[in-house]
Amino acid sequence: xxxxxxxxNLLDCVTTAQVYRKINTELETLGVSxxxxxxxxxxxxxxxxxxxxxxxxxxxxxxxMRTEYEIKIGKFTDAIQLIVGKADFNPNSxxxxxxxxxxxxxxxxVGRTATGAASVDEATLLKLGVKHDHAFFKALLGYRKxxxxxxxxxxxxxxxxxxxxxxxxxxxxxxxxxxxSREPNFQNIPYDLRSIxxxxxxxxxxxxxxxxxxxxxxxxxxxxxxxxxxFEAGEDVHRLxxxxxxxxxxxxxxxxxxDFAKRFVYCQNYGGGPKKISEILFxxxxxxxxxxxxxxxxxxxxxxxxxxxxxxxxxxAETKRTKIIRNEYGRVRITFARDEALSGIAxxxxxxxxxxxxxxxxxxxxxxxxxxxxxxxxxSILIEVTREQLHDTVxxxxxxxxxxxxxxxxxxxxxxxxKVGTRxxxxxxxxx
Amino acid sequence: MGEGxxxxxxxxIGEAPGAxxxxxxxxxxxxxxxxxxxxxxxxxVNRNNCxxxxxxxxxxPANHLGPYMPAAGQHCRQYLDQELTEHPNANLVLLGDVxxxxxxxxxxxxxxxxxxxxxxxxxxxxxxxxxALMRDPKMWNVVVSDLSYARTMARHQLPEQRxxxxxxxxxxxxxxxxxxxxxxxxxxxxxxxxxxxxxxGIAANESDAICIPFWHRDGSFYWNTEESMxxxxxxxxxxxxxxxxxxxxxxxxxxxxxxxxxxxxxGWIADTMxxxxxxxxxLKHSLAFLHSIYVRGAYYKDMFHAEKDEEEES
Numbered sequence: 001x002x003x004x005x006x007x008x009n010l011l012d013c014v015t016t017a018q019v020y021r022k023i024n025t026e027l028e029t030l031g032v033s034x035x036x037x038x039x040x041x042x043x044x045x046x047x048x049x050x051x052x053x054x055x056x057x058x059x060x061x062x063x064x065m066r067t068e069y070e071i072k073i074g075k076f077t078d079a080i081q082l083i084v085g086k087a088d089f090n091p092n093s094x095x096x097x098x099x100x101x102x103x104x105x106x107x108x109x110v111g112r113t114a115t116g117a118a119s120v121d122e123a124t125l126l127k128l129g130v131k132h133d134h135a136f137f138k139a140l141l142g143y144r145k146x147x148x149x150x151x152x153x154x155x156x157x158x159x160x161x162x163x164x165x166x167x168x169x170x171x172x173x174x175x176x177x178x179x180x181s182r183e184p185n186f187q188n189i190p191y192d193l194r195s196i197x198x199x200x201x202x203x204x205x206x207x208x209x210x211x212x213x214x215x216x217x218x219x220x221x222x223x224x225x226x227x228x229x230x231f232e233a234g235e236d237v238h239r240l241x242x243x244x245x246x247x248x249x250x251x252x253x254x255x256x257x258x259d260f261a262k263r264f265v266y267c268q269n270y271g272g273g274p275k276k277i278s279e280i281l282f283x284x285x286x287x288x289x290x291x292x293x294x295x296x297x298x299x300x301x302x303x304x305x306x307x308x309x310x311x312x313x314x315x316x317a318e319t320k321r322t323k324i325i326r327n328e329y330g331r332v333r334i335t336f337a338r339d340e341a342l343s344g345i346a347x348x349x350x351x352x353x354x355x356x357x358x359x360x361x362x363x364x365x366x367x368x369x370x371x372x373x374x375x376x377x378x379x380s381i382l383i384e385v386t387r388e389q390l391h392d393t394v395x396x397x398x399x400x401x402x403x404x405x406x407x408x409x410x411x412x413x414x415x416x417x418x419k420v421g422t423r424x425x426x427x428x429x430x431x432x
Numbered sequence: 433m434g435e436g437x438x439x440x441x442x443x444x445i446g447e448a449p450g451a452x453x454x455x456x457x458x459x460x461x462x463x464x465x466x467x468x469x470x471x472x473x474x475x476x477v478n479r480n481n482c483x484x485x486x487x488x489x490x491x492x493p494a495n496h497l498g499p500y501m502p503a504a505g506q507h508c509r510q511y512l513d514q515e516l517t518e519h520p521n522a523n524l525v526l527l528g529d530v531x532x533x534x535x536x537x538x539x540x541x542x543x544x545x546x547x548x549x550x551x552x553x554x555x556x557x558x559x560x561x562x563x564a565l566m567r568d569p570k571m572w573n574v575v576v577s578d579l580s581y582a583r584t585m586a587r588h589q590l591p592e593q594r595x596x597x598x599x600x601x602x603x604x605x606x607x608x609x610x611x612x613x614x615x616x617x618x619x620x621x622x623x624x625x626x627x628x629x630x631x632x633g634i635a636a637n638e639s640d641a642i643c644i645p646f647w648h649r650d651g652s653f654y655w656n657t658e659e660s661m662x663x664x665x666x667x668x669x670x671x672x673x674x675x676x677x678x679x680x681x682x683x684x685x686x687x688x689x690x691x692x693x694x695x696x697x698x699g700w701i702a703d704t705m706x707x708x709x710x711x712x713x714x715l716k717h718s719l720a721f722l723h724s725i726y727v728r729g730a731y732y733k734d735m736f737h738a739e740k741d742e743e744e745e746s
Contacts, residue, residue, distance in 0.1 A: 002630070002645075002648045002650075003597060004735060004736050005623055005630060005631070006597045006623075006630075006631055006633075006643040007595065007643075007735075008732065008736050009630075009631050009643050010593075010595045010597065010633050010635065010641040010642075010643050011732050011735075012621040012633065012681070012719060013619045013620065013621045013633040013634060013635035013641045014619070014635045014638050014639065014641050015681075015719060015722070015723050015727055016619040016621060016635070016680065016681045016704055017619040017637060017638045017679075018638050018726055018727045019681070019704045019708075019719070019722045019726045019727065020617075020679050020702065020704050020707075021638070022726045023704060023707045023708055023711065023722075023726065024702075024707070026711050027707060027710065027711055030711055032710055032711070035710070036707055036710050037701075040706055040707075040710055041701065041702060041703065041706065044683075044684060044703065044706060045700075048684055048688070052688075171706060171709075172705060172706055172709035172713075174713075177713075332710075332711070333713055334711070334712055334714070336569065336570045336571075336573060336714050337569075337570070338569055
């Protein structure tokens with residue numbers, strides 16, 4: 001048996017040799033061989049170092065959060081049982097949920113499982129929640145979210161003896177080049193749980209976040225004059241978006257409209273239609289907007305920023321023709337999606353992939369300076385420093401983030417915001 | 433029954449007739465047939481130069497063959513054998529799981545897709561059924577590549593394997609002297625069992641490879657104390673030398689394990705998994721998949737499990 005293992009080992013080695021020769025040629029044909037050696041491979045080494053460092057975790061805070069979440073779960077359970085009117089209703093039981101929705105409430109079945117039973121999965125609950133403004137759906141989705149967070153981020157985490165949690169970051173986990181993270185997913189930790197993590201005693205955390213990165217990149221990619229002017233004049237672009245979505249004058253836009261616009265624009269950036277946007281708004285923020293309302297808002301947004309939609313049509317047509325999308329740093333994505341499923345990929349990839357490789361290039365620069373990088377969450381990078389290193393590191397980080405980039409034929413500066421503190425999620429804006 | 437050229441370039445075997453096929457008596461004449469023609473066209477194969485048939489000759493009740501296999505396949509085998517006899521030289525392409533099981537007695541088309549096997553005097557390659565591509569076209573280009581390769585698989589020749597397995601201490605030195613030179617690229621892989629590092633494999637090219645064993649799977653150490661010091665030093669020198677370039681598949685795992693055992697790793701210049709991700713981010717990147725695309729030998733990734741199963745059975 002052992003001999004077979006050794007033979008298997010050598011088959012892996014010679015297979016790797018044969019694969020390497022052929023794939024090397026393919027990378028050269030695609031014109032990404034240099035990109036692999038200057039960006040991807042150095043990145044995997046830097047990311048491996050970051051994964052090995054991990055993030056420091058406050059065990060007392062973790063215990064406190066566990067208790068807090070257990071109380072939350074209890075409260076959600078009570079609320080659901082109150083809405084249903086049954087003290088023995090089990091929110092984990094699909095039979096109980098199915099019976100309540102389809103028998104007690106008499107709602108028509110919208111989907112079925114493989115075995116033919118009426119579906120009660122998250123997608124179905126979202127559809128029903130948007131369609132029927134009933135407190136049960138909001139409460140059940142809230143319950144499921146809290147239970148998931150409790151299990152994933154508070155219970156099933158391994159804390160090493162040095163009080164650090166180590167995640168596995170992957171450079172090949174997404175199609176766009178963004179890093180992904182597993183076991184636990186450091187990029188998806190809910191905001192209220194981030195304060196569990198922080199800097200080791202006597203040290204500080206620096207978080208540098210590229211401000212409104214994807215929206216800026218959309219503006220530059222499409223040449224949207226109004227947005228570019230807004231960004232370059234330092235205007236609050238979410239307010240501009242709210243004016244467009246609601247058709248309101250500047251002074252009539254309040255915080256609620258601004259926050260909604262921020263969320264709405266984020267949803268539609270990924271090519272989601274009115275129905276999809278309506279579901280995401282409900283799932284993420286419990287906001288009930290009908291697909292019709294979303295469609296009207298999309299219409300007004302399109303009228304305000306015609307360049308963006310013109311650009312989208314252009315990239316979609318090009319992607320349908322070539323099935324290749326190239327970002328501003330040279331990465332390619334060859335897509336195998338059907339034409340009818342291509343819009344999201346065609347709109348999203350040039351933006352998200354360019355954002356990813358911009359952040360990756362900054363990440364590599366900071367790693368090259370020997371900084372103690374501990375996390376990368378999409379457009380932001382977290383660094384642990386001593387108090388003595390703080391000032392110098394902040395300057396270097398800001399310089400790296402704000403180094404002019406040549407994107408879509410323009411030289412642009414992508415501004416970054418810096419926060420400093422001891423606990424992630426409770427960091428304060430950096431002040432000289 | 434099947435139809436096509438009397439002297440086909442390829443002999444394609446599908447599953448069973450669908451509604452259109454049952455009505456017309458012709459294989460692959462409905463939607464899946466149109467997809468097959470398109471795939472063959474993209475692969476540079478003229479369907480008129482192929483022979484196309486099904487393993488099972490009758491349409492199964494409710495178009496669901498599962499409950500009737502393998503009996504239906506065995507029953508219809510006589511007809512397929514007759515068709516094969518009439519087309520003695522054509523290489524075979526098996527479309528989907530049913531044909532794979534019926535002809536090669538292997539399971540899982542996703543494992544065996546793209547691999548080349550011997551079948552008597554013929555070569556045979558399994559690939560995905562066109563109907564599956566109608567549901568999910570992600571593998572479309574992969575199947576085109578399979579069909580394109582199938583045309584030439586008669587000439588398929590794997591590199592000769594000059595493997596050094598279970599070396600004595602002197603063989604390691606001889607192999608290193610012959611094959612290891614600064615500035616060259618090596619292909620490195622490790623095998624682990626639990627916490628133990630079973631072996632480190634090094635290939636100098638597509639044929640010459642040596643396995644440096646450490647532990648037997650029964651827990652016994654391969655070398656005596658004196659030998660082990662020589663081997664570890666030799667590996668240390670090889671792995672730490674930045675001018676001996678290393679290529680790995682999922683090297684993050686291998687380098688982390690090796691570093692955990694105290695080896696220093698330098699000269700890791702490329703990773704086939706990441707290279708493939710850069711070119712084809714939407715496809716799989718496992719070595720098994722890469723083997724099925726770029727190497728095309730028989731599927732070997734289950735050889736260890738297959739032997740384990742045989743041992744358990746005996």
